[in-house]
Amino acid sequence: MQNRCREYFEYVSEFIDGELNDSICKKIQKHLDECPECQECLDSLKRTINLCKNISKGPISHECHKRIMEKLREYLDA
Amino acid sequence: MIHRKTDDIDHNLIKRIRKGSIDAMEKIVSRYEKAIYNFGLKMCGQTQDAEDVAQDTFLSALKSIHGFREETKLKNWLFRIAANACLRKRRKRRYEPDKRLSLDELFDDGFEKRFEIPDWSTNPDKELLRSEIRSTIDKAIQDLPPDYRMVLTLRDIEGFNTEETAEIIGISQQLVKTRLHRARFKLRKVVSDRFNEKGIYAE
Numbered sequence: 515m516q517n518r519c520r521e522y523f524e525y526v527s528e529f530i531d532g533e534l535n536d537s538i539c540k541k542i543q544k545h546l547d548e549c550p551e552c553q554e555c556l557d558s559l560k561r562t563i564n565l566c567k568n569i570s571k572g573p574i575s576h577e578c579h580k581r582i583m584e585k586l587r588e589y590l591d592a
Numbered sequence: 593m594i595h596r597k598t599d600d601i602d603h604n605l606i607k608r609i610r611k612g613s614i615d616a617m618e619k620i621v622s623r624y625e626k627a628i629y630n631f632g633l634k635m636c637g638q639t640q641d642a643e644d645v646a647q648d649t650f651l652s653a654l655k656s657i658h659g660f661r662e663e664t665k666l667k668n669w670l671f672r673i674a675a676n677a678c679l680r681k682r683r684k685r686r687y688e689p690d691k692r693l694s695l696d697e698l699f700d701d702g703f704e705k706r707f708e709i710p711d712w713s714t715n716p717d718k719e720l721l722r723s724e725i726r727s728t729i730d731k732a733i734q735d736l737p738p739d740y741r742m743v744l745t746l747r748d749i750e751g752f753n754t755e756e757t758a759e760i761i762g763i764s765q766q767l768v769k770t771r772l773h774r775a776r777f778k779l780r781k782v783v784s785d786r787f788n789e790k791g792i793y794a795e
Contacts, residue, residue: 523699527773533754561709562780565729566748571630578629578643582621583614585647586654590614 518545519552526556530563594663602666609657621650624667627750628674634745635678637734648677664759668752672760675742682738691737693774698781708787709780724790732782740775747772 522542528534529542546553596603602623608616625646632645652673653660660669710725733741733749746757747768754772758765 520699524695524773527776528769531754533769558709558784559776559780561711562776562783563748564711565709565725565783566733566744566779567751569726569729569749571626572633574626574629574646578646579621579625581643582625582647582650583618585651586617586621587614589651589654590612 519549522552523555526559530556530560594661596662597664598662598666603662606657606660606662606666609654617650617654620653620666624670625650627667628670631671631674631745631750632678634733634749635675635738635742636681641681645674645677645681648680649674652677668756668760671746671750671752672762675746675760678742693737693740693778695774698774698777708784710787728786728790729779729783732779732786735782736775736778740771740778743768743771744775744779748776 522529522545525534525538525542529539534542546556598606602620605616605620609620628649629642629646632642632649633639636642636645649670653670660666664672710721733744736744742761743757746752746760747754752760754765754768758768761768
């Protein structure tokens with residue numbers, strides 16, 4: 515492990531999200547090319563994010579929708 | 593002059609609601625109830641609480657629609673209301689401490705081994721595996737401290753950007769980034785540990 519690993523560790527999320535400027539991106543990419551541990555760290559984090567992005571959302575039941583609307587009607591009728 | 597951020601469909605529905613149309617309000621509910629309900633479920637963990645959050649959100653929205661100046665997208669405005677509803681729920685229901693995730697601890701964990709995280713793109717058609725992955729990730733998100741869970745849910749599940757997330761929760765963009773970073777690393781560790789226990793491996 516290199517000192518750079520610790521330094522760049524804090525930027526990994528922003529690096530993945532494309533929120534860093536070109537100059538720091540280039541430095542991180544250069545480090546990743548030389549450091550398999552950091553590359554694996556980045557890859558496993560990307561896979562984790564990808565799992566979150568692919569979580570399917572459960573449907574809302576018709577009854578639940580009806581209860582929401584009842585509450586809104588109660589307010590309007592009051 | 594405020595630049596309107598709502599889309600044309602929402603803008604027209606809002607105009608009709610202000611004139612008293614319950615049908616227009618129902619269309620808004622139908623557009624966003626699934627997202628709000630699922631957000632409530634992620635944050636509160638129980639279906640009854642999620643339904644309460646959805647009801648409270650749309651009722652508050654209806655009450656304050658006249659003051660909504662459309663300077664943000666309707667979805668973002670609804671999520672801001674929902675985030676507050678979740679917070680109130682949490683205060684009322686039970687004390688869930690806001691544990692701080694230490695970056696040093698996460699860093700130390702970060703390189704000790706290979707993390708076995710399934711790659712969704714190579715496992716898309718195995719229904720049993722997909723459902724295992726889904727329940728594992730759901731449980732892992734549920735176990736995150738609430739402040740981190742909220743940021744991760746908004747950013748990585750709902751797809752809001754950093755600026756929008758900061759606006760919805762009412763915190764700085766820097767804090768959104770910090771919490772997201774730590775939440776992702778914590779999630780990676782928990783998910784990887786659970787997959788190892790269950791014997792589900794990346795292909």
